[in-house]
Amino acid sequence: MKLEYSNYFDKSEYGQPYGSGLEETYGYLRWLDLFLDSYLLSGNENAQETAADIREQLIRGEEYLKSRCKASMGMPMELRGGISLSNLAAEAGLSGFSFFCLLLAAAPELDTRYVQVYQTLQEKYGGQGCATFELALRLYAMYAGEEEFEFVSEQMQMVKNSFLFLTCKAETTGSGLLDGFVLSAQAVLLIRGNATMPRSLWPLCMESDADYLPEMIDDRGYLAKLQEVLSFQNEGLIQIVGKPLCGKKLLIASALEQTPALFVELPRLNALDAQHKAAILNEILVRCRLLHAQLVLLHADLPEDAYVEVTTLIDLCLQIVDRVILTSEGNAGTIRLAESYDYYLLEMETPTLKDRIRLWKYFGGEYGLAESVDPEAYADQYNFTAGQIEKVCMLADKQRRAEKKEKITDELLRRAIRMLLPRDIEKLATKIEPKFTFADVRMDERQKETLKLACSRMKYRNRVNDEWGFGQKVTYGRGVSVLLYGPPGTGKTMSAQAIANELGMELYRVDLSQLVDKYIGETEKNLNRVFDCAKDGNFILFFDEADALFAKRTEISSSNDKYANNEVAFLLQKIEEFDGFIILATNVYSNFDPAFIRRITYCILMEKPQPQTRVEMLRGMLPPQTPVDPNLQLENMANNFELTGSEMKSVLYGAAFIAISHNESLSDRHIISSLGYVLSKTNRLMTEFEVSRKYYAKP
Numbered sequence: 095m096k097l098e099y100s101n102y103f104d105k106s107e108y109g110q111p112y113g114s115g116l117e118e119t120y121g122y123l124r125w126l127d128l129f130l131d132s133y134l135l136s137g138n139e140n141a142q143e144t145a146a147d148i149r150e151q152l153i154r155g156e157e158y159l160k161s162r163c164k165a166s167m168g169m170p171m172e173l174r175g176g177i178s179l180s181n182l183a184a185e186a187g188l189s190g191f192s193f194f195c196l197l198l199a200a201a202p203e204l205d206t207r208y209v210q211v212y213q214t215l216q217e218k219y220g221g222q223g224c225a226t227f228e229l230a231l232r233l234y235a236m237y238a239g240e241e242e243f244e245f246v247s248e249q250m251q252m253v254k255n256s257f258l259f260l261t262c263k264a265e266t267t268g269s270g271l272l273d274g275f276v277l278s279a280q281a282v283l284l285i286r287g288n289a290t291m292p293r294s295l296w297p298l299c300m301e302s303d304a305d306y307l308p309e310m311i312d313d314r315g316y317l318a319k320l321q322e323v324l325s326f327q328n329e330g331l332i333q334i335v336g337k338p339l340c341g342k343k344l345l346i347a348s349a350l351e352q353t354p355a356l357f358v359e360l361p362r363l364n365a366l367d368a369q370h371k372a373a374i375l376n377e378i379l380v381r382c383r384l385l386h387a388q389l390v391l392l393h394a395d396l397p398e399d400a401y402v403e404v405t406t407l408i409d410l411c412l413q414i415v416d417r418v419i420l421t422s423e424g425n426a427g428t429i430r431l432a433e434s435y436d437y438y439l440l441e442m443e444t445p446t447l448k449d450r451i452r453l454w455k456y457f458g459g460e461y462g463l464a465e466s467v468d469p470e471a472y473a474d475q476y477n478f479t480a481g482q483i484e485k486v487c488m489l490a491d492k493q494r495r496a497e498k499k500e501k502i503t504d505e506l507l508r509r510a511i512r513m514l515l516p517r518d519i520e521k522l523a524t525k526i527e528p529k530f531t532f533a534d535v536r537m538d539e540r541q542k543e544t545l546k547l548a549c550s551r552m553k554y555r556n557r558v559n560d561e562w563g564f565g566q567k568v569t570y571g572r573g574v575s576v577l578l579y580g581p582p583g584t585g586k587t588m589s590a591q592a593i594a595n596e597l598g599m600e601l602y603r604v605d606l607s608q609l610v611d612k613y614i615g616e617t618e619k620n621l622n623r624v625f626d627c628a629k630d631g632n633f634i635l636f637f638d639e640a641d642a643l644f645a646k647r648t649e650i651s652s653s654n655d656k657y658a659n660n661e662v663a664f665l666l667q668k669i670e671e672f673d674g675f676i677i678l679a680t681n682v683y684s685n686f687d688p689a690f691i692r693r694i695t696y697c698i699l700m701e702k703p704q705p706q707t708r709v710e711m712l713r714g715m716l717p718p719q720t721p722v723d724p725n726l727q728l729e730n731m732a733n734n735f736e737l738t739g740s741e742m743k744s745v746l747y748g749a750a751f752i753a754i755s756h757n758e759s760l761s762d763r764h765i766i767s768s769l770g771y772v773l774s775k776t777n778r779l780m781t782e783f784e785v786s787r788k789y790y791a792k793p
Contacts, residue, residue, distance in 0.1 A: 096142070096143075097131070097132060097135055097143050097147070097148065097151055098151065099128060099151045099152070099154045099155040099158065102124045102125070102127060102128050102155060103121070103124060103155065103158045103159075107162065108158055108161055108162070109161045109162065109164075109165050110162060110165060111162065111165040111166040111169055112162055112163075112166045112171075112178070113175070114171060114172070114175025114176055114287070115171055115175050115176035115177045115178035115179075115181065115285070115287070116175055116176030116178075116285070116286065116287055117175075118159075118162070118163065118166065118178040118179065118180065119176060119178060119179050119200065119204065119285055120204070121159055121162065122159060122179050122197050123197075123201055123204065123205065124155075125152075125155045125156065125159055125197075126197055126198070126201055126208075128151065128152060128155050129152065129233045129236065129237070130211060130215075130233070132148045132151065132152065132236055133215070133232065133233055133236060135148070136148060136236065145236065148236050149236060149237055152236060152237045153237070156237075163178075163180050166178075173284075173287065173289045173385075174287045174289065175287050176284070176285050176286055176287035177281075177284045177285055177287075177384060179193075179196060179197060179200065179285070182196065182258065182281065182284075182285065182384070183196055185383055185384060186256050186257065186258050187252070187256075188252070188253075188256065188258075190238075190242060190245065190249060191230070191234055191238070191242070191245070191246050191249040191250070192249040192250075192252050192253050192256070194230060194233070194234050194237075195225065195227075195230050195249075195253045195259075195275065196258065196277075198225035198229070198230055198233075199224075199225050199259060199275055199276055199277040200277055200282070200285060201225075202223065202224060202225075203276075203277055203282045203285070204285070204286070209223040209224075210223075212224065212225065212229065215229055215232075216228070216229055219272055220264075220272075222274050224262065224274040224275070224276050225274065225275055225276075226264070226271065226272055226273060226274045226275070227250055227253075227270065227271045227272075227273055227275070228271040228272055231246065231271065234246075250270075253275060254270075254273075254275075257278070257376060257379055257380055257383065257413075257414045258277060258278050258281050258380065259275045259276070259277065259278065260275065260276050260277075260278060260373075260376070261273055261274070261275050262274035262275065262276065278376060278377065278380045279292065279294075279377060280292070280376075280377045280380040280381045280384070281380055281384065284381075284384050284385070289385070291381070292377070294374065294377065295374065295377060295378065295381075297359075297362060298358055298359050298362050298363055298374065298378075299356055299357065299358050299359070299378065300356075300357045301354060301355070301356055301357070301387070302343065302346075302347040302354070302355045302357060307341070307344055307345055307348035307349075312341075312345070313445075313446075313449055314442075314443065316345055316440065316442055317345060317348055317349055319440060320332075320334070320345060320346070320349040320440060321349045321351075323438050323440070324349055324350070327417070327436065327438055328416055328417060329412075329416045329417055329436055330412075330417060330418075330435045330436025330437055330438075331408065331417070331418055331419075331420060331431060331435045331436065331437045331438070332417065332418075332419045332420070332437075332438045332440070333394070333419075333420040333421075333422065333425075333428065333431065333437070333438070333439050333440070334346065334419065334420070334421050334422075334440045334441075334442065335421075335422050335423070335424065335425045335428075335439065335440070335441045335442065336421075336423070336441065336442030336443075336479070337423060337442075337444060337479050338423060338479070338481070338482070339479050339480070339481025339482045339484075339485060340442050340444070340479035340480065340481060341442070341479070341480050341481055342421045342442065343357060343390075343392070343421070344481075345442070346388075346390055346419060346421075350388055353386070353387070353388055354385060354386075354387040354388070355387055355388040355389075355390050355419075356378065356381060356382050356387045356388070356389055356390065357390045357392055358378060358389065358390065358391050358392060359392050359393065360391045360392055360393050360394050360404070360407075361393050363375065363407075364400075364403060364404070364407070375407070375410065375411075379410075379411060379414040379415060380414075382414075382415050383414050383415060388417070388419060389411060389415050389417075389418050389419070390418075390419045390420075390421065391407075391408075391411075391418060391419070391420050391421070392421050393421065393422065393423070394420040394421060394422050395422045395423055395424055395426065396422070396426050396427030396428075396430075396431070397426060397427075398426075398427075401427050401430065405430075405431075405434065408420075408435075412435075425439070425441065444477050444479060445478075445479060445480060446560055447473060447474060447556040447557060447560040447561065448560070448561075449480075450473035450474075450476075450477075450478065450483070451469060451470050451473040453473070453480050453483045453484075454469035454470070454472050454473045454483055455469045457483050457484050457487040458487060458502075460487070461487040461488065461490070461491040461502060462491070462494075462500075462501050462502055463487075463501065463502050463507075464500075464501035464502060464503050464504075465501075466503070466504065467502065467503065467504055467507065471553065472507065473556075474553060474554060474555070474556045474557055475552070475553060475556075475597070475598070475599075475632070476511070476632055477556070477632070482514060485510075485514055486507060486510045486511055486514055487502070487507075487510075489509075489510035489513055489514065490502045490506040490507050490509070490510040493506050493509060493510065494506055504598075508598050512600060515600070515630075515631040515632065515633070516627060516630050516631050517631075518623070518627045519602055519623075519624065519627035519628060519631060519633060520602075521623075522604065522605060522609060522620060522623060522624050522627075523602035523603060523604045523605060523624060523635070524602065524603045524605060525600060525601070525602055525603075526587075526590070526591060526594070526601045526602070526603055526636065528591035528592070528594040528595040528601055529591060530588045530591045530592050530595065531592050531595050531596070532545070532546065532592045532595075532596060534588065534592065534714065535585060535588055535589055535592050536585070536703055536707050536710055536711045536714070536739065537585060537589075537700070537701075537703070537707070538701070541698050541699070541700070544696055544698055545576070545589060545592070545593060545696075545698065546596070547696070548574055548576050548593070548675075548695065548696050549593060549596045549597055551574050551695070552574045552597055552674075552675050553597065555572060555574075555673075559572065572673050573669070573670075573672045573673045573674050573675065573676065573695075574674075574675045574676070574695050574696075575669060575675075575676040575677075575678070575693065575694045575695045575696075576593070576675075576676070576677050576678070576694070576695065576696045576697075576698065577640075577678045577679075577680070577683075577686075577691070577694045577696070577697045577698065578590070578677065578678065578679045578680075578698050578700050579679070579680050579681070579682075579683040579697065579698070579699060579700065580681070580699055580700030580701055580702075581681060581700075581701075581702060581738060582681055582738065582740065583738030583739055583740030583741050584700035584701065584702060584703075584738050584739060584740075585700055585738075585739045586638075586679040586700050587636075587638065587679065588739070589677075589698075589700070590634070590636045590677045590679070593634065593675070593677065594634050597634070597675070599632060599633065599634050599675065600631070600632075600633050600634065601633070601634045601636055602628070602633050602634065602635060602636060603636045603637075603638055604624060604635055604636065604637050604638075609621060609624065618664045621664065621665060621668055622668070625668050625671075625672055628672070628674050629672065629673065629674060632674065633674070634674070634675045634676070634677060635674070635675070635676045635677070636676075636677045636678075636679070637676070637677070637678045637679070638679050639679065639680060639681070640678035640679060640680050641680045641681075641682050641685040641686060665690075666689060666690055666693060669690075669693055670693055678694075683697075683699075702736055702737070702738055703738070703739065705732050705733045706732075708731075708732035708733075708737065708742065709728065709729055709732040709733075711732075711739055711742060712728045712731065712732055712742055712746070713728065715742065715743055715746055716728070716746060720750065720760055721759040721760065722759055722760050722761075723758075723759045723760060723761035723762070725761070725762070726760060726761055726762055726765075727762055728765075730762070730789050730790060731745065731765060731769065731789065734788050734789060734791055735769065735773075735788070735789075737772075741772055741776075744768075744772050745765060745768045745769050745772050746765075746768075747768075748767075748768035748771055748772065749764040749765045749767065749768035750764075752764045752767050752768060762789065765789070766782065766785050766786050766789050767782065769785050769789070770782050770785050773785070
């Protein structure tokens with residue numbers, strides 16, 4: 095049979111547009127068949143066709159394909175119909191020999207019979223089933239003139255460097271002609287018309303089409319600013335900085351309008367080993383380039399030790415895509431980025447109190463808050479972003495449905511907030527479950543009012559600073575700090591728990607043994623971590639026995655004194671910077687540095703309770719289910735023994751064990767025995783007779 099290009103193409107469709115990209119690709123596969131048959135025919139001694147005849151048929155086949163491609167220009171093609179080879183080549187800048195390599199690489203992915211053909215043609219070189227440069231040169235030589243072969247080596251290098259190809263190095267080195275090349279898996283999927291993101295990218299990526307940014311999340315006009323930047327900055331970097339869940343992704347998706355976006359979790363990508371990371375990054379970039387999607391690298395914070403690694407990755411991305419958008423929580427490294435790239439920075443600030451009130455009311459209405467819930471109180475207490483507020487309401491709503499409640503209550507909201515807040519602080523502090531309220535705290539009413547005033551200062555700080563304008567006058571030291579000092583057992587820890595209950599905030603006791611480090615500078619680092627965690631999580635910090643860390647600065651007689659003084663000075667600075675709530679407890683007020691006392695908001699003396707207060711405390715401490723002798727006279731202990739709250743609790747607890755061991759109800763006799771043990775611990779040694787005589791003495 096005489097070799098004719100018309101045997102491979104339908105002449106009646108000459109100049110007719112393609113119905114889809116995949117139809118065009120299969121047209122080029124028929125052209126490849128013409129190449130393969132021509133090559134086999136050229137090796138046949140009985141063949142009548144000359145090299146010139148073969149070249150003419152190949153050129154006429156190409157003209158046929160070009161006529162149809164030209165007719166298809168400008169016609170809308172659905173993505174599910176596949177990306178055509180000509181569009182793929184245009185994106186990668188391939189033509190001539192490099193385009194022919196693209197065709198050779200695509201063929202086995204669309205029809206497995208080409209694998210067998212390639213193995214047969216390359217049998218003496220190991221029978222590879224993928225295309226090699228040696229095979230490409232043999233076939234292309236039948237079509238190309240001498241003038242075209244002057245650029246073949248250059249185009250071979252283009253194929254090796256193209257983002258579309260993955261090169262398989264041959265065992266034999268040298269010219270590299272035996273190196274194989276295959277098409278990117280992502281390119282193959284898109285040629286076939288499968289635009290679904292592959293499973294290999296699921297853990298790292300998410301796609302987003304244009305979305306709507308609610309006006310209430312964008313009071314400061316971030317959307318208009320970003321749209322303006324996108325309109326004139328087509329290359330380089332755009333970085334958006336803001337707290338977690340402040341709406342950065344939603345802002346980007348809204349600003350891009352009809353342009354799709356691919357959001358990539360940068361920390362997860364960087365955690366992969368080098369080989370896996372390179373392969374995944376290539377698939378991501380191929381997808382972005384071929385789908386004209388905006389590449390967004392999430393959580394691209396740039397600490398000093400990761401700066402080079404991240405910028406190297408950015409450089410690789412900018413070789414394939416024109417522009418990269420970064421999101422981060424902080425702005426570390428922004429100056430260096432601005433020096434290295436075309437760069438724009440957009441910082442999203444925390445919503446104001448007015449914004450937060452509106453957001454709480456909006457999302458509260460969406461999810462159904464109970465009438466007893468005060469959205470303004472939550473807005474005032476928590477500096478949450480729009481996304482955090484929505485997430486709290488969503489989590490509370492899930493709990494509501496699980497517990498089959500009609501509305502979201504304060505308890506459900508508090509639980510949701512605890513689920514949302516970070517837990518890094520637990521490495522350096524211990525959480526205390528607040529079991530007491532102000533109703534349980536027995537102290538002088540003036541002291542209790544001071545504690546409640548401290549709570550009010552925390553509850554309404556945002557309203558006073560923002561609405562009343564004091565924030566413009568008081569720019570430093572806006573936090574609340576309370577120093578509770580007095581003898582052991584006077585209720586300092588109980589008062590801290592009552593404060594936490596009143597504010598609905600979590601209470602963490604700072605472990606000083608974990609904070610103070612013998613190595614220079616480590617104590618400051620630990621303090622930094624504690625205060626940062628407390629700020630992010632809106633936690634109350636409770637420093638028990640605080641004089642161990644907040645002691646007076648000493649005269650410098652050694653390097654140790656110098657560093658200890660530095661730690662105290664650093665601590666004073668952190669307290670002034672901290673906008674949250676700090677409680678400090680100490681037994682020795684005189685040990686505190688005067689400069690530190692000046693920075694404390696309220697100092698409250700926790701004295702031993704008076705007799706009448708002791709009576710009330712004892713009655714409150716005695717569980718109602720405890721069997722009690724009807725003649726028990728707790729007033730005798732309260733009136734005749736000057737005890738602290740913790741000492742009275744120890745007496746009652748110890749007496750309960752004495753009574754139950756004798757199978758008796760709790761009586762004065764058991765109280766007197768337990769009193770003797772408790773008094774002996776504080777060097778108040780008394781015989782049981784002396785304790786008994788004092789117990790029954792009339793005040």
